[in-house]
Amino acid sequence: MQSSRDTTENPSADKLYAALTRKLKKTSAKITERKLANGEYVLHGGKVVPASLVEEKYTEAFAEGAITGQHVVDVWKNRQLNPMFRYDSQIIRNPGSVVWTGSRKTHTAALVEATLRQPLHVMVATPIRQDGSQNMPRDGQLFAYDLKSKQMIPVIKKPNGLITRARRKGFQTQLHGNMVLKVK
Amino acid sequence: MHCWEWHEFEDATDEVPEPDEMDPYTFGEVQLPRVHVARQFWAGKLETGHRYVVGFVKIEEQSVLDGFLGVTLHKDQPLTIPDSGAWVVTFDLADGENDYAHVEIDSKAKKDLVVEVACAVYDHYNVTKAGLYFWIASREELLSIYDTALGFDVDRATKLKSIPMTFNFQRLGQNGRGYAIVTRYY
Numbered sequence: 001m002q003s004s005r006d007t008t009e010n011p012s013a014d015k016l017y018a019a020l021t022r023k024l025k026k027t028s029a030k031i032t033e034r035k036l037a038n039g040e041y042v043l044h045g046g047k048v049v050p051a052s053l054v055e056e057k058y059t060e061a062f063a064e065g066a067i068t069g070q071h072v073v074d075v076w077k078n079r080q081l082n083p084m085f086r087y088d089s090q091i092i093r094n095p096g097s098v099v100w101t102g103s104r105k106t107h108t109a110a111l112v113e114a115t116l117r118q119p120l121h122v123m124v125a126t127p128i129r130q131d132g133s134q135n136m137p138r139d140g141q142l143f144a145y146d147l148k149s150k151q152m153i154p155v156i157k158k159p160n161g162l163i164t165r166a167r168r169k170g171f172q173t174q175l176h177g178n179m180v181l182k183v184k
Numbered sequence: 185m186h187c188w189e190w191h192e193f194e195d196a197t198d199e200v201p202e203p204d205e206m207d208p209y210t211f212g213e214v215q216l217p218r219v220h221v222a223r224q225f226w227a228g229k230l231e232t233g234h235r236y237v238v239g240f241v242k243i244e245e246q247s248v249l250d251g252f253l254g255v256t257l258h259k260d261q262p263l264t265i266p267d268s269g270a271w272v273v274t275f276d277l278a279d280g281e282n283d284y285a286h287v288e289i290d291s292k293a294k295k296d297l298v299v300e301v302a303c304a305v306y307d308h309y310n311v312t313k314a315g316l317y318f319w320i321a322s323r324e325e326l327l328s329i330y331d332t333a334l335g336f337d338v339d340r341a342t343k344l345k346s347i348p349m350t351f352n353f354q355r356l357g358q359n360g361r362g363y364a365i366v367t368r369y370y
Contacts, residue, residue, distance in 0.1 A: 013251045013357060013358075013359075013362075014320075016248060016251060020239070020272060021274055023196075023241070024222060024237060024239040024275075025276065025279075026196075027220065027237070027239060028222065028279060030196070031237070031278075032224070032235075035224075045231070049226065049235070050226050
């Protein structure tokens with residue numbers, strides 16, 4: 001049963017709340033228009049719904065064999081579905097070969113994944129110089145802390161699987177006060 | 185200031201405020217753009233669910249806070265607009281479906297609705313570290329839902345994602361429909 005808002009009490013708060021709600025509706029209309037334009041929303045059953053929900057529905061139905069590839073093609077032709085189903089002229093001739101290339105993830109999970117999928121920029125906190133080399137460490141390069149030299153020494157993996165520390169023979173360098181001690 | 189898109193909020197702040205003659209707090213005065221962000225979500229199953237939108241509007245005026253909640257004491261002091269920011273929370277159907285009138289929703293949709301609004305508040309707090317959130321219940325039947333969501337219903341436990349270390353207030357204001365969350369950044 002529909003109920004109307006009680007605006008007889010505290011009119012100022014209700015009036016302001018109504019103003020805020022009007023603003024919210026205007027914003028919502030813009031969001032809806034944008035998401036329909038970029039395909040995040042689609043029309044389904046006369047309602048504007050997230051495309052991911054429709055994809056989930058057809059994914060499950062297709063996986064369960066409830067719908068055929070031809071059905072999927074027809075739906076796609078009617079633009080009721082985002083092009084998560086890969087389809088080309090071959091599939092049109094052979095609807096049974098429709099291949100689902102989309103994700104089974106829910107909308108929320110896909111958003112979380114997209115949010116987390118950012119490039120990680122690994123920065124070395126202190127400059128590491130080995131043997132006076134000016135080469136900067138590569139991303140993913142392993143280092144091990146050497147107690148004797150008190151330096152971070154790159155770990156090199158040899159083709160035969162052995163891992164060694166790339167410490168130059170005959171020399172140890174100390175970075176304290178730019179003093180360089182040569183140990184024979 | 186904040187990257188709202190990163191946190192799945194739409195920044196709806198008007199660069200040039202649109203005059204609203206029905207709004208007693210801006211009509212005839214110098215209008216400043218109110219920071220306004222919103223998020224849409226779906227509640228319920230595909231066939232029976234609905235789209236909703238939840239919005240956050242930053243409030244600078246003490247009179248607005250008093251109008252919503254009346255004079256509310258927190259640690260023996262009246263609630264005021266904190267430097268960390270005070271936001272009013274609103275939500276409604278996302279479009280003109282059913283002419284914005286109340287729609288009956290099933291239990292799954294109700295659960296989704298509460299969860300999504302709670303998540304939106306939590307995410308907004310993570311972005312802004314605001315000190316105060318407040319709102320009023322637009323209908324009587326929402327009072328029990330808000331009471332439960334804020335932990336006032338001892339008989340019903342909630343597993344909602346909630347802001348830690350808060351002081352929650354219920355049934356505030358002249359009509360007893362005001363709610364507030366005071367965070368540690370108040």
